[in-house]
Amino acid sequence: MTAAAVHVRDLRKHYGAKRAVDGLDLTVHPGEIFAVLGPNGAGKTTTVEILEGHRRRDGGEVRVLGEDPGAAGRAWRSRIGVVLQSTDDHAELTVRELVHHFARYYPDPRDPDEVVAAVGLTDKARTRTRQLSGGQRRRLDVALGIVGQPELLFLDEPTTGFDPEARLMFWDLIAGLRDGGTTILLTTHYLDEAEHLADRCAVVRDGRVVALDVPARLGDRAQRDAVVRWREGGDAREERTATPTAFVTALAYRLGGEVPDLEVRRPTLEEVYLALIGETDGAGVAGTAGAAPPTGATADGPVREPLGAAGTPAATTPSAPSLETSR
Numbered sequence: 001m002t003a004a005a006v007h008v009r010d011l012r013k014h015y016g017a018k019r020a021v022d023g024l025d026l027t028v029h030p031g032e033i034f035a036v037l038g039p040n041g042a043g044k045t046t047t048v049e050i051l052e053g054h055r056r057r058d059g060g061e062v063r064v065l066g067e068d069p070g071a072a073g074r075a076w077r078s079r080i081g082v083v084l085q086s087t088d089d090h091a092e093l094t095v096r097e098l099v100h101h102f103a104r105y106y107p108d109p110r111d112p113d114e115v116v117a118a119v120g121l122t123d124k125a126r127t128r129t130r131q132l133s134g135g136q137r138r139r140l141d142v143a144l145g146i147v148g149q150p151e152l153l154f155l156d157e158p159t160t161g162f163d164p165e166a167r168l169m170f171w172d173l174i175a176g177l178r179d180g181g182t183t184i185l186l187t188t189h190y191l192d193e194a195e196h197l198a199d200r201c202a203v204v205r206d207g208r209v210v211a212l213d214v215p216a217r218l219g220d221r222a223q224r225d226a227v228v229r230w231r232e233g234g235d236a237r238e239e240r241t242a243t244p245t246a247f248v249t250a251l252a253y254r255l256g257g258e259v260p261d262l263e264v265r266r267p268t269l270e271e272v273y274l275a276l277i278g279e280t281d282g283a284g285v286a287g288t289a290g291a292a293p294p295t296g297a298t299a300d301g302p303v304r305e306p307l308g309a310a311g312t313p314a315a316t317t318p319s320a321p322s323l324e325t326s327r
């Protein structure tokens with residue numbers, strides 16, 4: 001069996017009394033796009049920063065490309081790509097200059113001009129980065145994340161602020177990277193993004209994974225009952241059923257043909273998600289709401305080795321120089 005690209009068991013991180021990550025388990029397979037969903041403050045960024053080696057953990061077991069990110073060195077760092085929520089560093093450099101600058105940190109970079117083209121910024125190659133729009137800046141962030149030809153790419157809320165067209169182009173770009181063999185872990189608040197891009201996704205709530213599956217089956221979505229609505233004798237009627245075809249066939253027979261205002265629907269990913277994070281009681285979702293955390297280790301893991309003095313990797317590492325988290 002191929003080793004996991006990312007393996008996390010019982011991850012724990014607290015800030016004072018706040019348990020930001022509280023026993024989180026997940027596994028990302030090589031070559032997949034894995035989306036981490038969850039409300040504000042759920043612990044997504046903290047988790048991703050620990051996986052990137054940018055933040056210490058308090059407990060649990062973490063392996064990223066086979067190594068502990070807290071102890072891994074420069075060679076490991078050159079195998080991962082990081083796209084953080086945007087920074088304004090190097091505002092006076094042009095797009096082309098910045099991508100070339102980053103390429104020099106890696107042992108086997110992609111051709112920087114090809115990377116600029118791949119993210120659709122050839123027209124802006126000679127533009128200073130401070131003059132880019134938000135969506136263009138985000139594409140530049142991705143260019144910086146992929147120029148080192150990473151095996152594993154971390155994307156933190158990559159399409160926040162994108163217009164619909166830019167988002168579709170970005171999705172194509174990310175899917176193309178996956179098709180080229182890159183493993184991608186992304187956090188997102190957009191359920192359509194997870195549904196469109198992700199091979200599997202995890203929903204994080206209060207620092208734990210409360211559901212993990214392919215989007216179509218998340219939270220037992222496929223097993224949840226369908227809701228059939230129709231009008232009968234002037235009244236709106238509704239029925240939940242696991243066998244909607246049989247139900248509608250019987251209904252049509254009983255009503256003697258066409259069923260007025262017939263509607264059959266299964267829960268959307270959004271409805272299942274809102275039930276999982278406790279924003280709804282599941283009333284809008286047929287079937288059982290919520291989900292138990294998946295199985296995983298429950299014992300506290302070892303306390304990890306310390307990072308550098310500031311809790312961030314050494315500034316000489318390839319992806320660190322301008323993309324360090326400011327938190």
Ligand SMILES: Nc1ncnc2c1ncn2[C@@H]1O[C@H](COP(=O)(O)OP(=O)(O)OP(=O)(O)O)[C@@H](O)[C@H]1O
Nearest residue numbers: 015018020038039040041042043044045046047327
């Ligand atoms: N440096 C920090 N110091 C103290 N508390 C922090 C720090 N970073 C995060 N937290 C807290 O930890 C919890 C998890 O934060 P985190 O940023 O990981 O959540 P998130 O799921 O990424 O949220 P968002 O979707 O808003 O980005 C939150 O309650 C947050 O306030």
